[in-house]
Amino acid sequence: xxxDDTLFHHALRLGDDALVLGQRLSEWCGHAPMLEVDLAxxxxxxxxxxxxxxxxxxxxxxxxxxxxxxALAFRRxxxxxxxxxxxxxxxxxxxxxxxRQFLFSNxxxxxxxEIATAPEPRLSAIGAKAVKEIAYHAKFASEWxxxxxxxxxxxxxxxxxxxxxxxxxxxxxxxxxxxxxxLRAEWDARIARTLSDAALEMPKPRRGAMGGRAGHxxxxxxxxxxxxxxxxxxxxxxxx
Amino acid sequence: xxxxxxKDKNQKSAGLSLADExxxxxxxxxxxxxxDDFIEPKDWMPEAYRKTLVRQISQHAHSEIVGMLxxxxxxTRAPNLRRKAILLAKVQDEGGHGLYLYAxxxxxxxxxxxxxxxxxxxxxxxxxxxxxxxxTWADIGAIGWLVDGAAxxxxxxxxRTSYGPYARAMVRICKEESFHQRQGYEIxxxxxxxxxxxxxxxxxxxxxxxxxxxxxxxxxxxKSPNTAQSVRWRIKRxxxxxxxxxxxxxxxxxxxxxxxxxxxxxxxxNEARGAYDFGxxxxxxxxxxxxxxxxxxxxxNHARIRAWEDGAWVREAAAVHANKRAMRMxxx
Amino acid sequence: xxxxxxxxxxxxxxxNGLSHKHAGSVHAADARMAIEAARDVxxxxxxxxxxxxxxxxxxxxxxxxxxxxxxxxxADKVYRHPTFYTIPDGVKNI
Numbered sequence: 119x120x121x122d123d124t125l126f127h128h129a130l131r132l133g134d135d136a137l138v139l140g141q142r143l144s145e146w147c148g149h150a151p152m153l154e155v156d157l158a159x160x161x162x163x164x165x166x167x168x169x170x171x172x173x174x175x176x177x178x179x180x181x182x183x184x185x186x187x188x189a190l191a192f193r194r195x196x197x198x199x200x201x202x203x204x205x206x207x208x209x210x211x212x213x214x215x216x217x218r219q220f221l222f223s224n225x226x227x228x229x230x231x232e233i234a235t236a237p238e239p240r241l242s243a244i245g246a247k248a249v250k251e252i253a254y255h256a257k258f259a260s261e262w263x264x265x266x267x268x269x270x271x272x273x274x275x276x277x278x279x280x281x282x283x284x285x286x287x288x289x290x291x292x293x294x295x296x297x298x299x300x301l302r303a304e305w306d307a308r309i310a311r312t313l314s315d316a317a318l319e320m321p322k323p324r325r326g327a328m329g330g331r332a333g334h335x336x337x338x339x340x341x342x343x344x345x346x347x348x349x350x351x352x353x354x355x356x357x358x
Numbered sequence: 359x360x361x362x363x364x365k366d367k368n369q370k371s372a373g374l375s376l377a378d379e380x381x382x383x384x385x386x387x388x389x390x391x392x393x394d395d396f397i398e399p400k401d402w403m404p405e406a407y408r409k410t411l412v413r414q415i416s417q418h419a420h421s422e423i424v425g426m427l428x429x430x431x432x433x434t435r436a437p438n439l440r441r442k443a444i445l446l447a448k449v450q451d452e453g454g455h456g457l458y459l460y461a462x463x464x465x466x467x468x469x470x471x472x473x474x475x476x477x478x479x480x481x482x483x484x485x486x487x488x489x490x491x492x493x494t495w496a497d498i499g500a501i502g503w504l505v506d507g508a509a510x511x512x513x514x515x516x517x518r519t520s521y522g523p524y525a526r527a528m529v530r531i532c533k534e535e536s537f538h539q540r541q542g543y544e545i546x547x548x549x550x551x552x553x554x555x556x557x558x559x560x561x562x563x564x565x566x567x568x569x570x571x572x573x574x575x576x577x578x579x580x581k582s583p584n585t586a587q588s589v590r591w592r593i594k595r596x597x598x599x600x601x602x603x604x605x606x607x608x609x610x611x612x613x614x615x616x617x618x619x620x621x622x623x624x625x626x627x628n629e630a631r632g633a634y635d636f637g638x639x640x641x642x643x644x645x646x647x648x649x650x651x652x653x654x655x656x657x658x659n660h661a662r663i664r665a666w667e668d669g670a671w672v673r674e675a676a677a678v679h680a681n682k683r684a685m686r687m688x689x690x
Numbered sequence: 691x692x693x694x695x696x697x698x699x700x701x702x703x704x705x706n707g708l709s710h711k712h713a714g715s716v717h718a719a720d721a722r723m724a725i726e727a728a729r730d731v732x733x734x735x736x737x738x739x740x741x742x743x744x745x746x747x748x749x750x751x752x753x754x755x756x757x758x759x760x761x762x763x764x765a766d767k768v769y770r771h772p773t774f775y776t777i778p779d780g781v782k783n784i
C-alpha cells in the first residue's frame with residue numbers, strides 16, 4: 119500500500135536520524151572535556167536511542183514483515199539507511215559535535231512538534247514524548263555555541279570550523295520531498311538568534327550535499343555501521 | 359567501586375603520626391568515631407585521617423572514571439539496542455559516581471584538578487581490575503557480575519563510614535549500583551544458555567576475570583598494615599580477607615546456576631567452616647598490576663590524559679565566557 | 691585566568707510540597723550550566739521536580755567550634771515542647 123509505504127519511510131527516517139546520532143554521541147562516553155559534560159552527552163544519546171527504538175519498532179510494525187527495531191538497526195546496509203547526512207558526520211572536536219547537535223536538534227524540535235500533532239496516533243505518541251527531550255538538547259547545544267563562539271580566540275575559531283563542516287548538510291533537512299521545507303524560516307530565525315548571541319556570523323550559503331534520504335551517504339556511515347553491527351554480523355541469529 | 363586501599367610509593371607515614379596531634383582533640387575525635395557519630399567537613403580531624411580519606415576516596419573516584427573505559431569500549435558495539443542503552447546508562451552512572459566521590463574528597467580541601475593531576479602523573483592509584491582488557495561482549499557481562507559484585511561487597515558497609523560526605527556519596531552510589539550487577543549477570547545467563555560460541559565466550563570471560571576480581575579486595579590481611587586503624591576509624595568496615603571470602607561464597611553458586619565453571623582447581627566447599635576453600639591468589643601479578651604493569655594500563659592512562667588535554671580549550675572557553683558575561687552584567 | 695570551573699552546591703526538591711534538600715555538588719562555568727549539570731547528575735532517576743544551585747563560596751556555615759555555644763542553650767528550654775505540660779487524664783483535643 120503506498121500510504122503505508124510513505125509512513126514506513128517516514129518512521130524509518132526519524133528512527134535512523136536518532137539512531138545514528140545516538141551512536142555518534144555515545145562515542146564520547148568516557149572522553150568528554152569534563153565529567154559533567156560526559157554525563158550530559160550520555161543523557162542526550164540515551165534520549166536519542168530511545169527515540170530510535172520507538173520509531174524503528176513502529177516502522178517494522180507498519181512494514182509487517184517481522185522486522186523489529188533491532189533487525190532494522192543491525193541488519194541493513196548503507197543503501198537502506200534513511201538518515202540525513204548531518205547526523206553521520208564524525209564527532210571531530212567538541213565544537214564540531216556541538217555544531218552538529220545545534221543544527222540538528224533545532225531542526226528536530228520543530229519537526230517533532232509537528233509530528234506530535236500528526237493524525238497517525240502511533241507516530242504522534244512518540245513525537246509527543248520526544249519533543250520535550252529534544253527541546254532540552256536544542257537548548258543545551260545552543261548555549262554551548264554561545265560559550266564557544268564568545269569564549270576564547272581558539273574556541274571561536276573551532277566553533278566556526280565546526281559550523282563550517284556541518285553547514286553543507288543543512289539543506290537536506292529541508293528537502294521539499296520530505297515535507298519539512300516549511301520549517302526553514304523558523305529554523306533560520308532560531309539559528310540566527312543564537313549565532314548573534316555567540317557573536318558569530320551565519321555561514322555563507324553553499325551547495326547542499328544531499329542523498330542520505332535515498333541511501334546515498336557519506337563514507338562515514340559505512341564505518342559507523344561496521345562497528346555498530348559487528349556482533350549481529352559475526353553471530354547471526356544469536357540472541358543477546 | 360573499588361577501594362583496594364593501595365599505597366602510592368611516595369606516601370610515608372612520616373609527619374602523619376597520631377602522636378603529633380593534640381591528645382585532647384584526638385581523644386574526643388576517637389570517641390565520636392567509636393560512638394558511630396559522623397565527622398563533617400569543618401570538624402577537627404587528625405591529619406592522618408584526612409590524608410587517608412583523600413587517598414581512599416580519590417582512588418575510589420579514579421577507579422570509577424578509569425572504569426568507564428573498559429566498558430565504554432563496547433558501547434558502540436553492543437549487540438542490540440536494549441543492551442546499548444543499558445550499557446551507556448551504566449557507564450554514565452560510573453561517571454556520576456566518580457563525580458560524587460571527587461566532590462566528597464573536595465570537602466577535605468583537595469580540588470578535583472589536583473586529584474586528576476595525581477591520576478595522570480601516576481602518583482594516584484586506581485583499582486587494578488581496570489588494567490585488564492575487554493576482549494569480547496561477554497566481558498561486559500563478567501564485569502557487571504563480578505567486578506560490580508565485588509564492588510558492592512566493599513561499598514555497602516561504607517554507607518556507614520565515619521566521614522559524612524563519603525557516607526552520603528556511598529548511599530547514593532549503592533542505590534544506583536543495584537542494577538549494575540544484575541544486568542551483568544543477565545548478560546552471562548543469556549550467553550551461558552546460548553549458542554556454543556556464546557557459551558565459550560562466557561566461560562572465557564569468567565576464566566579471565568575471576569582472579570583479578572578476587573584481587574580487587576586488596577592484599578591479604580597480614581600484608582595490609584593499615585587495616586586496624588582504618589577499621590577503627592570506620593573508613594574500612596571489614597577486612598580484605600573477610601570480604602573476599604564472602605564474595606567467593608556468594609558468587610560460586612551463581613556460576614554453578616548457569617553452568618559456568620569457576621577456574622580454580624582448589625575450590626571446594628568446606629563443611630566445617632561453612633565456606634568455600636579456594637586457591638592461592640597470584641600476588642606477584644597483583645603487585646605488578648599495582649605498579650602499572652597491567653596489560654592495558656598505558657592505554658587507560660593515555661585515554662584519560664588525552665580526554666583531559668583535548669578538553670582544556672573547552673574548559674577555558676566556558677570560564678572565559680562566564681567571566682565576560684559577568685563583566686558585561688556589572689557594566690550595565 | 692583560572693579555567694577551573696567553580697563548585698556549586700545542588701539542592702533538589704523531590705516533589706512539590708517538600709523543601710529543597712542538599713544532594714551534592716557539581717563544577718560548572720556558569721549558573722545555567724550548573725543547573726543543567728545538576729539535572730544530568732542528580733535527577734537521572736526522577737529524583738526531582740525543582741533544582742537550586744548555589745555557588746559553594748556563597749554558603750556561610752557555622753563553625754563546629756561554636757557548636758556548643760550555638761546549640762546547647764536550647765537543650766534546657768523544655769517548656770518549648772508540648773510534652774512538658776501536664777494535662778488531666780481524659781481531656782481531649784489539646
